[in-house]
Amino acid sequence: MRASETLRRLLVGAALALCAAPLAACGGTEHRLDAPPAFRAYAEADDLRLITADGVRVAAREVDNEPVADLDFWVDAMKRHLDKRGYALSAEDCFTTEAGQKGCTLDFVLPHGAEDWVMSETIFVYGDRVVLIEAAGPFPRFQAIAESYKKALRSFTRED
Numbered sequence: 001m002r003a004s005e006t007l008r009r010l011l012v013g014a015a016l017a018l019c020a021a022p023l024a025a026c027g028g029t030e031h032r033l034d035a036p037p038a039f040r041a042y043a044e045a046d047d048l049r050l051i052t053a054d055g056v057r058v059a060a061r062e063v064d065n066e067p068v069a070d071l072d073f074w075v076d077a078m079k080r081h082l083d084k085r086g087y088a089l090s091a092e093d094c095f096t097t098e099a100g101q102k103g104c105t106l107d108f109v110l111p112h113g114a115e116d117w118v119m120s121e122t123i124f125v126y127g128d129r130v131v132l133i134e135a136a137g138p139f140p141r142f143q144a145i146a147e148s149y150k151k152a153l154r155s156f157t158r159e160d
Helices: 002-011 071-084 139-153
Strands: 030-032 039-041 049-052 057-064 088-096 102-112 115-126 129-138 157-159
Touching (some): 071 088, 071 102, 071 115, 129 139
Antiparallel strands (some): 030 157, 039 049, 049 057, 057 129, 088 102, 102 115
């Protein structure tokens, strides 16, 4: 039961809450990536928070790596959790950043009102922390920035 509780905490609010509430800085840790041309940083943000003119948003957050597990575990857990909630996995891309960190991006499609949205979850594991780079937006708008966003994720770094 503890693992499912931890997974629930990991994923609570990951979907559309990203678009509704600001995310606070994570204990002095900085998350950086080379923002794609269509994105602008939030001026008031203490951490990685980006938005396009038409509303595609990106934010970083961290959670405890509890239970302590590797990237494969968290990717599988994320897929299972969101599948049970009706999200349709549309793409999976595992890669290594320019700094040598392994990560995986999972793109999901979900209905939101009268249109489909993309929710993209990129997962990195740093010892006792799991970093989530979350992006969401209406499907056609997300598709317009998808390739540049994918490229930008390869520049991601985490600094304490």
